Amino acid sequence: MAEVCMDMPSLTGFPGQPAGSRLAYASERESTTGLAETLAALANAHGGTLIVSGGRGTSLAALHNPAAAIEMVLAAALSCTPPLIIPLPQIIEHQGMSLLAVEVPSGLPYVYAVQGRYLRREGANNVPLSPAALHRLFSERADVGWERQTPPGASLQELDSDLITAYARRVGPPAGDDPLALLTRRGCLIDGIPTNAGLLLFGRDVAARFPQAELTLVSYRGREPADTFEREDICAPLPEAIRRAERWLNEHMRKGSRMIGLEREDWTQFPPGAVREALVNAVAHRDYATRGEGIRITMFSDRLEVYSPGRLPGHVTLDNIRAERFSRNPAIVQVLADLGLVERLGYGIDRMLRQLASAGLPPATFRETAAGFLVILPGQPMAEAVPGGVDTAAWRRMGLNDRQIDALLFVVEHERITNRDLQEMHPDVSPETIRRDLSDLVSRGLLLKVGDKRATYYILK
Template sequence: MNEINELLKYGESEKAEFKKSTAQLEKGLKAVCGFLNHSGGSVYFGIHEGKVVGQEVSDSTLRSISQKIRQNIKPEVSPEITVLGTGKEKVIQVRVKEGLNKLYYLNGIAYKRVGAENIVIPPEELERIILNKRKKNWDFEICEDANLGDIDWEKAEWFKERYEFIIKRKIHTSSEDLLKSLNCLRSAGDKNKPTNAGVLLFGNDPQKFFPNTRVTIAVYLSKKVGTKHKDIRDFQGCLLDIIDETNEFINKNINTYSYLKEGQLAREDISQYPPFVLRELLVNAVAHRDYTTSGARVIIKIFEDRIEYQSPGPLPAGITPENILKETSHRNPVLMKVLNKIRYVEEVGEGWDRIMDEIESHPLHPAFPKIEDTGASVIVTIFSPKDFESFDLDLNDRQRRAIEYARKRGNITKREYMKLNEVSARTAHIDIKELFIRDIFKKIGVGRATKYTMK
């Protein structure tokens, strides 16, 4: 009771608000929101007009207070609820610290504590606070309800070892200090707390805090949405595991054709899509997405002729599908920095350049990617080479060169075939006839004007 007597002596203040009972919980929530947006404080239920009147206490009462706060105040917070006093003079104390992720809203309205009042934050002040917050990044912010126990320290140690291998020297610091230097942990009072990036990258259970941080992959049997799925999977866990497991699944669901090259005993493999492109677009989708968008997740659709990567949130300000090769901006710079340390992403600004180079150097030269910003998400589509299926056939090198020639020039004649491959007219005739029979070439014209195009 000493604590309550001390409170009664000073009355309500910028740190304390009194309510007669939890029947006034709705009004009490305004104070909780105000404390979060100011410097913290407590609401006491069971005090009226400077006297202790007592508050009935049960498990359901305490649970109801916690649920109401979590349901009505956003971003979500967990209050500290304590029962003071005994008998009929029990008082419920609901305490919150100053919020780490301001602004906080009660049913869409932001309050702040001024003296012993809870006032609505005026529009011009709201705008100033929001503008200042935009200068910071979501992944740098402290994850409100997480603590060091939510970090997978084995994963942190794995990261440290991989980083040491890459830089070829020993890191003489603890895993905790290393994560702090990478902004995966930050000081909060006298403790280190995980940031949002720290939870995503090294958390035991990131979905506990961010339910929609999973990746869904749907594999279709044709070129259209709506057809029967060959497979559909959800991947969750920490971001490092999601990247590795999802990349493995994608590679298992694309085609690799082997063919026998003349003069060689071993067969050569051609992948439907460049492996680097598959991984880089996957990492981009999870590292650049907008994690503040609720109810959205990364979705990857694998079709017979293309793969679509859909990532929540628009392109960052100043970046468009047209200038993405020239301009660089990161929505989540902490994530990108950590992933770059262990070579999960390219150096800053180099990822898209290499994507285009890898596609251009693919043996069958597929079309370049399509980038679409819908405003709600970014969709990147990569395309399978149109001639890919022909590489599943046992064609000779001459025929493959002719296919490439016809694809680039639009057509090929018998004379051009002979010159290209340095073969006789009879060999050229046999090779071209086989391509025609297999429905790879289409014949146009007659006699000396005959040309062959890709079908």
């Protein structure tokens, strides 16, 4: 079992701290029902961390059987009504002891019960919800849970076994030992029948079941829609759709470089990390129950617009969007988190804003439309973005290597380049490779060779 350092950012509390509203303790000898009550109480409040040890309370002791403790916690989560979807518990080391850290995400869309009892974490205790408090919580978490529903006629044959195997391998033991049990814990199967979430994530033919899951990507050269554009439509299992869309956006995003002395400085039309956050958030949090339209991502020269069907969920508003957490699709989000495509805690907007600020760009704009949510990432036309910069996107699409791009940038700045100039920029590369790089640029019609032997230099053709 891999060990996890205690500087993990996902934990909301650490061993040794007093129990509280977001930190609870349990013994590995605790009953499944007792564990389930604590997990449900945290989920019905603001989430938090449960530390399981071989001792009692804050009197910590090393686990006697870590694997059994993990299975017991997962069984407890599954025994909640509805089943509670949590990240895989993690073995951590604390003062030489192996303990189990169990994260309960915040912002879940359901109200959880254990054997008909509804509890909520208040201070260091799990307390029953009063009728008024329970009614209020149900009102706040009013989503019907479309991702948990099983569509008519769904069967295991609709799932791609290769995708499931790869996912289980990524998650690893013990959860990966039984892929179907893992999918059940993740809310992708109910009684052996795929849920909507399971079909979206692992389906063989997503387009047949859910045409509304399509991503439409469009790139315009200017600031407004025009007759000339490039377009890609993607309807695939959600992890694959994210990866394909990210590649397309990176390929169509204008990239540039400039030479500062012998060093190359690269820049992009938009911060790639911010683009990725906007894309992943749209896929993870859109309302898939809304049919008739998919996610639309439109790239202009000065901005990127990302539209997803469905208004803001739960209690999240435009005013509190940075502070509040609410997951419309917890099963989808958890699987994407397992695959490393999204952070489970939901701080994507904060990261997006930080990346824009680091690039010297204004904050993103967030808007609710009549039936959806729109994110606008600001950017700048490349000619205005970096003084002396050159758009190198076309060169990259031609398959030029970094040395050849450096050579062309050097010629743009200095009007000519020699073998020695390029050799000084890349001293670890052989002279023969440098010669072939420049010769290839000549054969491609990008450079013109002037002179002979030691007097040879190259200029733009």
